[in-house]
Each structure stands twice: as C-alpha cells, then as structure tokens.
Amino acid sequence: MSDIAITLNSQSSFVIPKLHNDRSNWADYEPRAKNAMGAKGLMKHAEGHARQPAPLILLNDVLMSQDDPTKPAMEEQLDSAEKKIDDYERNEAHTKHIILSTTSPRLSSKIKNLTTAKAMWDDVLVDVSNKSTLQQIDILDQLQEMHCGENSDANAHLLEVTKHFQLMEEWCDQLATMGAPVPKASFLVLVMKSMPASYRLMVQTIDTNSILAN
Known part of the structure; x- marks a missing residue:
C-alpha cells in the first residue's frame, strides 16, 4: 500500500x-x-x-x-x-x-x-x-530477541545501530498504543541485551556508574 x-x-x-x-x-x-x-x-x-x-x-x-x-x-x-x-x-x-x-x-x-x-x-x-493479546506477545517476543550484529566498517555499523534502535523504539511505541507499554527500565535492559559482545565492557561501565550515582 x-x-x-x-x-x-x-x-x-x-x-x-x-x-x-x-x-x-x-x-x-x-x-x-x-x-x-x-x-x-x-x-x-x-x-x-x-x-x-x-x-x-x-x-x-x-x-x-x-x-x-x-x-x-x-x-x-x-x-x-x-x-x-x-x-x-x-x-x-x-x-x-x-x-x-x-x-x-x-x-x-x-x-x-x-x-x-x-x-x-x-x-x-x-x-x-483492539489488537489481540497474542499480537502483543508476538511483538514483545520480537523485541526481546533483537540483536545488533558486529561490523568492522565503522560507518556501516553506525547505520546498523541507528536502524536497530529505531526499530526497537517503533515496537515499543506499538505496544504502548495497544495498552501494553514497556517500562523504561525494562526497555533499557532490552537495549543492553541486544548490543554486540564488543559493547559489554561499555555497558558494564554505564551500569556501574548508574549504580554509584544512585
């Protein structure tokens, strides 16, 4: 269409x-x-x-x-x-x-x-x-299974990460319009979980700083 x-x-x-x-x-x-x-x-x-x-x-x-x-x-x-x-x-x-x-x-x-x-x-x-509960579950499953891959080309990787985040936000918006919003803390966990292994040290640092700030 x-x-x-x-x-x-x-x-x-x-x-x-x-x-x-x-x-x-x-x-x-x-x-x-x-x-x-x-x-x-x-x-x-x-x-x-x-x-x-x-x-x-x-x-x-x-x-x-x-x-x-x-x-x-x-x-x-x-x-x-x-x-x-x-x-x-x-x-x-x-x-x-x-x-x-x-x-x-x-x-x-x-x-x-x-x-x-x-x-x-x-x-x-x-x-x-009126979207069904099953449709909400399907979208949430897709959101939880998302994973951004590695790429040695920095520019291509930046583009992939940008699209990855945009898609995650779109699915969260869909769930919100269906009356099943994803809590901010849960969305942050999903984002961190979806990032490549090379980001783990950075994610851990961000998480540690967040704990110390609180």
Missing part, C-alpha cells in the same frame, strides 16, 4: 503512510495523520471539536436574521451564513476523505458509511486498540 500525499499548497505537502491492515505501523501513521490534518485545520473535525454553524431560521419561506430574528436576513448575512456552512461541510468531507484514503481497505470499508469524521476517527482508534 503506497503512502498518501496531502497537499497544503503549491510548495508543501504532508505524506501519510497507509495504515496497514494489521495496524503494525500505527506508531508512524498516527502522528503523521494528525500533523497533516492539523496543518489543514481539520483535526478538530476528527476529534469532534469543530463547531457546526447554525442555519438561519426559515419563517414563512423567509430566512430571518440571526441578529434580529424578527427581520429578514440581509444579502450579506445570507452569503456569510452560506459560506460558513459550506466551509464546515467542505472541511468535514475533506477530513473523512483523508481518514478513508489512508486506512486499510478492511478498515475503510468498515467506517465508510459513518456520517461524521469524528465517528470515523473514533472507530480507527478503537480498531487499533
């Missing part, structure tokens, strides 16, 4: 990764989706904070002024009210489009008939939080 580009203007755009069917990239998807919608002023629609404009009151087939309900609305009042409603409906539709186009076919099919962007976003959050 390819990423989705959300254009802000002719100079800039936000790229949102398509949310995988197994929600495995939620930790990457969520902040990018929020940033893209926030940059366009749409996040308040997803969270249900956007205020829907009140329509003008129709009395005897005449739209009345909101300032004085006993008088017909002036032309500029009609134009202003219509513009507010159009802007709200346009932004609501745009928010729903972003959510539907960046979620998996399974999830977008499930939420496509919901009437508001908030209802769609709420269902996405519920769907992500």
Whole structure:
C-alpha cells in the first residue's frame, strides 16, 4: 500500500503512510495523520471539536436574521451564513476523505458509511486498540530477541545501530498504543541485551556508574 500525499499548497505537502491492515505501523501513521490534518485545520473535525454553524431560521419561506430574528436576513448575512456552512461541510468531507484514503481497505470499508469524521476517527482508534493479546506477545517476543550484529566498517555499523534502535523504539511505541507499554527500565535492559559482545565492557561501565550515582 503506497503512502498518501496531502497537499497544503503549491510548495508543501504532508505524506501519510497507509495504515496497514494489521495496524503494525500505527506508531508512524498516527502522528503523521494528525500533523497533516492539523496543518489543514481539520483535526478538530476528527476529534469532534469543530463547531457546526447554525442555519438561519426559515419563517414563512423567509430566512430571518440571526441578529434580529424578527427581520429578514440581509444579502450579506445570507452569503456569510452560506459560506460558513459550506466551509464546515467542505472541511468535514475533506477530513473523512483523508481518514478513508489512508486506512486499510478492511478498515475503510468498515467506517465508510459513518456520517461524521469524528465517528470515523473514533472507530480507527478503537480498531487499533483492539489488537489481540497474542499480537502483543508476538511483538514483545520480537523485541526481546533483537540483536545488533558486529561490523568492522565503522560507518556501516553506525547505520546498523541507528536502524536497530529505531526499530526497537517503533515496537515499543506499538505496544504502548495497544495498552501494553514497556517500562523504561525494562526497555533499557532490552537495549543492553541486544548490543554486540564488543559493547559489554561499555555497558558494564554505564551500569556501574548508574549504580554509584544512585
């Protein structure tokens, strides 16, 4: 599934990764989706904070002024009210489009008939939080079994270590979004355990200094 580009203007755009069917990239998807919608002023629609404009009151087939309900609305009042409603409906539709186009076919099919962007976003959050206990165990197992290998090329090794740490952080973020966060102390132990044997002396020194500092 390819990423989705959300254009802000002719100079800039936000790229949102398509949310995988197994929600495995939620930790990457969520902040990018929020940033893209926030940059366009749409996040308040997803969270249900956007205020829907009140329509003008129709009395005897005449739209009345909101300032004085006993008088017909002036032309500029009609134009202003219509513009507010159009802007709200346009932004609501745009928010729903972003959510539907960046979620998996399974999830977008499930939420496509919901009437508001908030209802769609709420269902996405519920769907992500409903990952099974077995999936949490699988991710934790992968995290515990991670190991960064040795490499005599310093530059290549630095790149491998960087990617290694990034992947560990991503899996921790996934567990956190599933309601099973890894405690900081436990994560530190996993990081130390995953490093090559050549790091053992450095790890021991860091651990000793930490004990002495306490």
